Amino acid sequence: MKNLKFFPFYTLSVIPLPILYLLSDVMFVLVYYIIGYRKGVVNNNLKIAFPEKSDKEIKRIERSFYRHFCDMMVESIKTLTMGKRAVNKRIKIENEELITQLYQNNKSIVMYSAHMGNWEWNAFFPNFFQHKVTAFYQPLSNKYFDELMQLIRSRMGVLCVPSQKGYKTLMKLQQENKLTLNLIIGDQSPSAHPKASKYWTEFMHKKTAFLTGADVISHKSDYAVVYPQCTKIKRGVYETKFVLLDESPKSSEKFSLIEKYSKALEENINKQPALWLWSHNRWKLSA
Template sequence: MKNLKFLPFYVLSIIPLHLLYVLSDMMFILIYYIIGYRKEVVKKNLTIAFPEKSEKEIRKISRHFYLHFCDMMFESIKTLTMGKRAVKKHIKINNEELIKQLYEKNKSIVMYSAHMGNWEWNAFFPNFFQHKVTAFYQPLSNKYFDELMQLIRSRMGVLCVPSQKGYKTLMQLQQENKLTLNLIIGDQSPSAHPKASKYWTEFMHKKTAFLTGADVISHRSDYAVIYPQCTKIKRGVYETKFVLLDESPKASDKFSLIEKYSKALEENINQQPSLWLWSHNRWKLSA
């Protein structure tokens, strides 16, 4: 059987979530107190983002981030066996009607997402919406884990699309008369190469470079653009409220969506700082 090579993860996945959180607490002790995984990167990022906060407050956010980060890893593994009924208990959609209205208007959607909350659980969206859900991704160098992540993301019906083939795939689906909801994560750091496409704007108190792909695709396709504002209600329960950034971006200024996205993401981070991926070296580029 093809998926037998992922048997250890399936075994983990059938463990009840409340017991997986016990393992998560143990992993937190290991990576936070013993290994110290990327603690300096996290501290540097938090200090840049929150210059007004004391060292004690920074440490508190950092600790809560690592607790959430460990939870998210085990929650993502749980995706392998979680049923549709369980999904409804863990994912709450605040304004599902916005997506339904866009569907009735015959509009495909770019969901301009981020490494916020448990972004891997966006793989559950096919359970909520009529749109065909796609997710852009960068293939991992490790083939085993690349296949595992695609398996996790596609199990509920998400079509995983390599980012390099993203726009071409969307146009093919459009020719097939399929309305799509397309998940594009936009908070990775662009390449440092001088010719790499990037856009600079003020974000979390610092000039920050953003990838331009989602903006370019949205303007070309004229798909409606939304941001999924994520909050964590309690352990293992997330709520998403969709923020409409632009319904017809073709008529908007170039890079206007990046400006709107960065402001929406900043507001989301300020709501619950521990939910963002602070271990990513977000500000490795300087303007």
């Protein structure tokens, strides 16, 4: 059996979430207090993003982030075996009608998403929408974990597309008359190479470089652009509200979508700061 090599993860995945959260609690103590995984990066990022907050407030957000981070790890493993009933219980869509209306208007969508909430659970979107769902990703160097992540993401019907082949794949699907909803994560830090494409804007109190891929693809394709605003209602339950950034971006100014996206992401972060991935070095580049 092809997936037999992932047996240890399947074994973990069949464990009920309340018990997996006990494992998450243990992981939190290990990751935060003993290993101290990227604590320097997290603390520095939080101080940049929230200069008005006291050290006590920063520490509170920091601990909440690590608790959420550990929860997300076990939730992602649970994705391997979650059924539709469990998905509907744990994923709430506030305004599903927006996506339905775009489908009826014959519009494909760029879902300009971020490392907010449990972004891996966006793999459940095929359960809710008529669009063919694709997800752009950067292949991992470790082949085993790259295959595992593709398995997790594609189980419900998501087509995983290497970022380098993204636009070409979308055009192929368009030629096949398929309406697509395309998940593109836009909050990674661009390459430091001087020729690497990047756009600078004010974000969380600091000039920040953004990748330009989603903006370029949206303008070329004229797909509607939506930001999925994520809220964590309680442990293991997330709500998404879709924010329409542009219905016909082809006529919009270059990089206008990055401006709109960065503002939507900033608003989302300010509502629930612990849900963003503070452990990546978002501000390693200087303007």
